[in-house]
Amino acid sequence: MESNASIERAHRLLAEGMGRDHVEDPDDPSTVWAMQLALRIPKADPPARSDLIAAAARAVVEVCLDERYAEQLSRWYGHRIRKVARRARNKAWDDAQDVPGHTVEAAGAAARAFVPATVSEVPKAVAKLQVKGTDLETDEPGAVEGEDPVVVLDGGLGLSAGKAAAQAGHASMLLCAAMPTDWVVDWAGRGLPLTAREVPHDVFARAAALDEAVPVVDAGFTEVDPDTTTALGLPAAGPLRGVS
DSSP states (O other): OOOHHHHHHHHHHHHHHHTSOOOOOTTOGGGOEEEEEEEEOOSSSOOOHHHHHHHHHHHHHHHHTOGGGHHHHHHHHTSOOEEEEEEEOHHHHHHHTTSSEEEEEETTEEEEEEOOEETTOOOHHHHTSBSSOOOOOOOOOOOBOSSSOEEEEEGGGOOOHHHHHHHHHHHHHHHHHHSOHHHHHHHHHTTOOOEEEEEOHHHHHHHHTSTTOEEEEEOOSSSSOTTEEEEEEESSOGGGBTOO
16 A cells, blocks of 8 residues: 555545535536446356455545545545446456556455446446346355454345445445545555455344444445445444454
């Protein structure tokens, strides 16, 4: 990761950006920005769904805390915070590594978050990746342990893996923005560890009621109705401890 001072500046930009009005004019392509996500999903040995979602969430934060991309991030923060998840494998995955961004590989899963751009200027190596085909079967990753941040998704919504990865990226990003800078610097120094869990709706509702929960309220463009709370960022396991 970057130096502490660099992370502090990037975190300040993120926190300020999330507090701004987000403007978008569908008739003006220059105002429609998105962060593209590539999810490595090989045919023969696909990753565990929860591990892939966690990798995507962590990759998003890594990009947001990379000061080299401050100009593009600042412009994205001023518009709707869109993310588009795409499937990648084999040569297409390898080619996408040349596009600026961050890749996270953990527990057999891999995801890359790219530097945001307008939807009309998506790099060719990314644009060729399919948006469809990102689904994976629900897994049983076991109980949440430790005190690292947790991204919690409402399993009752039946999200595709691609949609869940995008929502997890929203949650990790909003959690990072909401936390104090010292906490973020410490988290970054430890490699931004986090876990992701899709939980029954009743567990999700209990977690959403916590003061420290940072919610993601979806605009409803795909899969869910507008104003649906899809995910939460929690700074630690909280009520999920011991819940599979």
